[in-house]
Amino acid sequence: MARKIVVTSGKGGVGKTTVASNLSAQLAKRGQRVVLCDADFGLNNVDVVTGVEELITYDIVDVIEGRCRAKQALVTHPDFYNLHILTSVHSAPERYISPQSLKLVLDTLSPQFDFILIDCPAGVDEGFHRAVAVADEAIVVTTPHISALRDADKAITLLKSYELDKISVVVNKVRGELLAVGESLSPSEISELLKLPLLGVLPEEYSIFNGGLSKAHPAFKILASNLLFDKNKTYNPARLYTGFLGSLRRVLKKRL
């Protein structure tokens, strides 16, 4: 049976889809059989972020409405053959998709996979509850900013009303140059503040995160290994900005 993990946040735009997609790719690279399910009906973009939009024949709504079987709707990623994407491109926001019908689809797939990652919509309303109701575990993505942390805290309160096996936090968009001089909350402070174990730390790096799936970024490798082996190693985005060369990098970055 697959571990069903919802990637959620409360606040929009903090990196749920980026984390769900890249974490899925890293798990697949390690030989895990992974389904990445786009449960952000209406504002779906997993297909674009993973670069499979041209390869889609059926999507999850086709499965729910009986036009194909669940396995037929999976799009296998051309670069990660263990990664299978369940898109939601045809989904119109006005179509009602119940948690029960989503659960049925994922339960059908579960015996043949090791992980099912569920990309959750922003907010804490119907779409959030639908995605969380089908999961066994949750990853809360936040950035080190106050507004994201406040929304994460609200989402966590709601997550606690579900019988989830595990809830952990990924701190995304960490700016190493600010962290190095104490101008940003540290990931461990955030983990303490939210009272959740720290599963991963990801730096803010446009070159890497805006260009589709990352094949080799160490931060994603560590994240996948923490999830897979229940470890708590952390990537340190401040490392590049300490010492003499690091100070130089900080000065140069300020000038940009």
Ligand SMILES: Nc1ncnc2c1ncn2[C@@H]1O[C@H](COP(=O)(O)OP(=O)(O)OP(=O)(O)O)[C@@H](O)[C@H]1O
């Ligand atoms: N670590 C990062 N460094 C730089 N850019 C990032 C990082 N993580 C995400 N981004 C960028 O931030 C934007 C929002 O990311 P993403 O779509 O993953 O967020 P989301 O939480 O899924 O948003 P939504 O709530 O709208 O679904 C995207 O342009 C993405 O490329």
Ligand SMILES: [Mg+2]
């Ligand atoms: Mg998203």
